[in-house]
Each structure stands twice: as structure tokens, then as C-alpha cells.
Amino acid sequence: MALLVSLSTVSCVIVEDEPPIRTIIVPMNMNAGDGKACRLYEHANFQGQVLSIRPGQSIDAFDGFWNDKVSSIKVPGRCTLIGAQHFGFDGNSDAWDTGKYEYVGDDWNDQMSSATCECE
Numbered sequence: 001m002a003l004l005v006s007l008s009t010v011s012c013v014i015v016e017d018e019p020p021i022r023t024i025i026v027p028m029n030m031n032a033g034d035g036k037a038c039r040l041y042e043h044a045n046f047q048g049q050v051l052s053i054r055p056g057q058s059i060d061a062f063d064g065f066w067n068d069k070v071s072s073i074k075v076p077g078r079c080t081l082i083g084a085q086h087f088g089f090d091g092n093s094d095a096w097d098t099g100k101y102e103y104v105g106d107d108w109n110d111q112m113s114s115a116t117c118e119c120e
């Protein structure tokens with residue numbers, strides 16, 4: 001279950017995974033309506049939980065639920081998502097330019113452990 005929470009000018013996504021229930025708070029883009037956030041999806045075809053990474057944000061280590069869970073990606077205009085196989089951007093890495101990727105491919109499915117969203 002995902003729940004969007006907005007407190008004054010701060011927005012976040014709360015994601016709860018299977019028992020034992022844990023809550024992960026992931027900051028979202030302050031202007032989520034402008035579409036400027038790279039979105040990573042748990043399953044192919046943009047299904048399942050969603051992790052939003054705002055422009056300029058790097059996540060050096062997906063912990064818990066998101067580690068090795070990404071199967072599809074949406075990258076907004078003039079942005080690039082850089083993903084790496086291991087924590088701290090170690091291991092293999094790849095870049096996805098602006099577009100919608102219904103499936104990241106067999107080599108990347110459930111392999112990503114760190115990522116950054118870079119926009120012009």
C-alpha cells in the first residue's frame with residue numbers, strides 16, 4: 001500500500017511492505033505536478049510500488065524493500081536516470097534517457113541498488 005502525504009510544503013511517499021510492516025519515507029519532488037521526477041517501478045509495465053527520485057537527488061543505497069526491486073522506469077523530459085548494480089554506485093551501471101521503459105531488460109530486472117536522477 002502506498003499513501004501520499006503532504007505536510008505544508010513537504011511531500012513524501014510512505015510505502016509499507018509485507019509483514020513485519022516497515023515504513024520507508026521517500027522525499028518527492030516539491031512540485032510533483034511538473035513531472036520532474038524519475039520514477040522507478042517495482043514491476044514491469046509500471047506496476048507495483050513507485051519510487052520517485054527528484055532531479056539532483058542520489059540514493060547511494062536502496063535499503064529494505066527497494067534493493068534489487070526495479071523492473072520499469074519513467075524518466076521525464078531533459079533528464080537521465082543513472083542506476084548501479086550495487087550500493088554506492090559500484091558494480092555495473094547504466095543510463096536511461098528521457099522516456100518510458102516498460103521493462104528494464106533481463107540484465108537489469110531486480111538488479112538496481114543505487115540511482116541518481118540528473119536533469120538539465
